[in-house]
Amino acid sequence: MDSMEVKPVAEFCLRPSSPTPPHLRYLKLSLLDHLLPCPYATVVFFYTGDRRLNLEKRLEILRDSLSRALTKLYPLAGKVKDDHTVDCNDEGLRYLEAQVNCDISDFLRQPDLLAAHKFLPAVNTAISHVANVQVNVFKCGGMAIGLCISHKVLDGAGIGAFMNEWAAAARGEAGGPQPDFSLAAAFPAESLWLKEAAPRIWGPLFKPGNFITKRFVFESSSVAKIRQEASATCLSPDRPPTRIEAVSALIWKVFMHVRKENNNGVSNPSTLTHLVNLRPRAKAIIPAITDRSLGNMLWVAISEAVEEARPGLGILSEKVRAGIAKIDGGFVAKLRGADESEVRRHALGSLGGIADQGLDVIAFTSWCRLGFYEADFGWGRPVWVSSLGVQASVFFNVVLLVDTVDGEGVEAWVNLDEKDMEVFQRNADVRRLTSVDPSPLDHQVV
16 A cells, blocks of 8 residues: 555653563573574554544553563563673663554555555664564554564564463453563573574575565365365375465475476475474473473474475375474474584584575465464454565565464465466466455454
8 A cells, every 4th residue: 555654653662560670680592592584573463443442542551551561571671682681671662653544444455565564663773672562553443563573582472472461461361371581591502503503594595586475365164175185195194284284285386386387397306494383392301391481482394305296285295294293302302402413413404405405495484373363452353463575686485374363274475586476376276275365354253
């Protein structure tokens, strides 16, 4: 929406309602906090208006409840001091309020994925606020809450915990148990080898092109069809693929077809990566790890490369599962072991070596089942949770999987070079099983 204007009208630092105890002043970053190359995690939550409460009252509730939530989530009110430390100094979370010159339905009717950047606070990386929040108010009273949070401090699961803690405080509820920020004790960053290795791991995946983003929405019925079709050709039909495995396999299959067509009919070997949440894998061997352990608990799973031109959906879904299964409790134990050599070999060999093998790579991350759609501030759950569109001359093939509002389907935010996207869109399976950039207003749970 070229005509949409977002005008900031207030900016301040929002402090915790109670001071952080002195013994919690400095938060040590863990080894895993240095894995991801992106400095900030960004997401936008859209809410329709509520006629029962006037706008000023809702804004007051948001401010007051966030201040109370920050007493539990105290690192978000601090600043990143250096590669090892967050200074939890209670200087405050950077908080903005802005006015939007249209109704929320005007934007959601045909969302402009690039214009969604306007709902985020501009970040001055030199100041290093851990968390930046912008509350955007539409003319109708609807809101878009944009988050820009340091990826050194929270991953996707942490963002879900943050939003639900804030929302519970707004409803006058206690929220969940006290979050735990002590991951550095389990995964100490005694050296910065992972930070130093990150360019070797991620750099070769970036390539020149004209990268764009499109949303492909798989309704629950389409997900069921894909799972059924994959199960029919699986070696283990008694273990059907999960929703994420099935959708990932389908997109991977289409991606290989795309690359072959745009490579004069020549197929390159292809592989898929998936960011894996380590929490469920770590809990069995590290009693201190729980679902409330906040920080970065992620690693990259790599599926075995595929060389055949037309692999079956069942084979691909099993390769996705097998790649993820390698990141198990035993791998977590090696991550925190005294001898880092094997983990380094995995990071630099398996991950960094992908580009050396001349593989076509597509990378996945999933925000599914992280509770994003449960963040109800007292005037209803989000009607849409949005990532951001990309328009870049250098980027990589990456797919973000997000729940649909009913929790049963999947939104796939696909980033590809424009030429690849053209072929991807007209693929028969994509046309049969997805809708492209639909209005979130068409997918509301009644």
